[in-house]
Amino acid sequence: MFSYRHAFHAGNHADVLKHFITIQLMQYMNQKDAAYSYIDTHAGAGVYALDSAFASKNAEYDTGIGPLWDRTDLPAPIKEYVDLVKGLNPSGKMRYYPGSPFVADLVGREHDRLRLFEMHPADAKILADNFRKLDDHAAQQGIRPTTRGKRVLVTRGDGFAALKALLPPPSRRALVLIDPPYEDKTDYKKVKDTLAEALVRFPTGTYAVWYPLLVRMESRQFADKLKQLQCSDWLNVVLTTHTPMPDGFGLHSSGMFILNPPYTLEPMLKEVMPWLVKALGKDAGAKFVLESGKPTTVRNSPARRPVAR
Numbered sequence: 310m311f312s313y314r315h316a317f318h319a320g321n322h323a324d325v326l327k328h329f330i331t332i333q334l335m336q337y338m339n340q341k342d343a344a345y346s347y348i349d350t351h352a353g354a355g356v357y358a359l360d361s362a363f364a365s366k367n368a369e370y371d372t373g374i375g376p377l378w379d380r381t382d383l384p385a386p387i388k389e390y391v392d393l394v395k396g397l398n399p400s401g402k403m404r405y406y407p408g409s410p411f412v413a414d415l416v417g418r419e420h421d422r423l424r425l426f427e428m429h430p431a432d433a434k435i436l437a438d439n440f441r442k443l444d445d446h447a448a449q450q451g452i453r454p455t456t457r458g459k460r461v462l463v464t465r466g467d468g469f470a471a472l473k474a475l476l477p478p479p480s481r482r483a484l485v486l487i488d489p490p491y492e493d494k495t496d497y498k499k500v501k502d503t504l505a506e507a508l509v510r511f512p513t514g515t516y517a518v519w520y521p522l523l524v525r526m527e528s529r530q531f532a533d534k535l536k537q538l539q540c541s542d543w544l545n546v547v548l549t550t551h552t553p554m555p556d557g558f559g560l561h562s563s564g565m566f567i568l569n570p571p572y573t574l575e576p577m578l579k580e581v582m583p584w585l586v587k588a589l590g591k592d593a594g595a596k597f598v599l600e601s602g603k604p605t606t607v608r609n610s611p612a613r614r615p616v617a618r
Contacts, residue, residue, distance in 0.1 A: 319357035320370030323563035329390035345482035350468025426468035433465035522562035552594030
């Protein structure tokens, strides 16, 4: 049950896609003074050492943050993401990579709230310890700690089950990131069912779902099923870095599916994704897909035509 450890994949091309988009979603929400809740249903450990045994085993960061580290031609949204990662590496050497909770902590404001859930017992403890270290460092610098208590709550538990009780949030503003390991094929159904219930309770929230594109049917049909959910509109972006292996192993593609996305997201992705494909692509199979539209069960009008490169 607890075999998945994200440390094996930290900083790979899927993390690049997930985290640079998460930053853009949060920056959009930061434009309003009112506080919001960031809810992470599968938070992981928070920070990963790229020279650890886990991360260095396959060195997947060489497919993602690695090729971007020394680039001088980064588009602004990618530069913002790379600069955030570099902020955790003041020596200039690429040693640490932030997971989604630390990305959210760095981008969110003092009055925003982070609700973080993690089932894996080891990662849940590491996540809590990492935030505790942030508080200790702040205290040493004479800064009042803000990561404990009301601002950041770390819970060892099922994020799928916990989400219901958090919606709608008191501020009526929230970004929910759903990023399960998908090792169990039932995760695909759990994501869809959780979103369907969440949209009933809080239809105006922004929900971002990361997912892998694999040979299994549940993965290939996943985005089409999410398009049927009852929301205002949706956006789906997929990054493919290389041609799939003949045996089907390895992660060549992943996607971010956003329900109720900000209007600024699609035009930004149209500009950034072609550059990202060139920067991270390994062969002629590298490409992106960008599509958006309305739920097919709500309106009869077809979804807008996808953009692919």
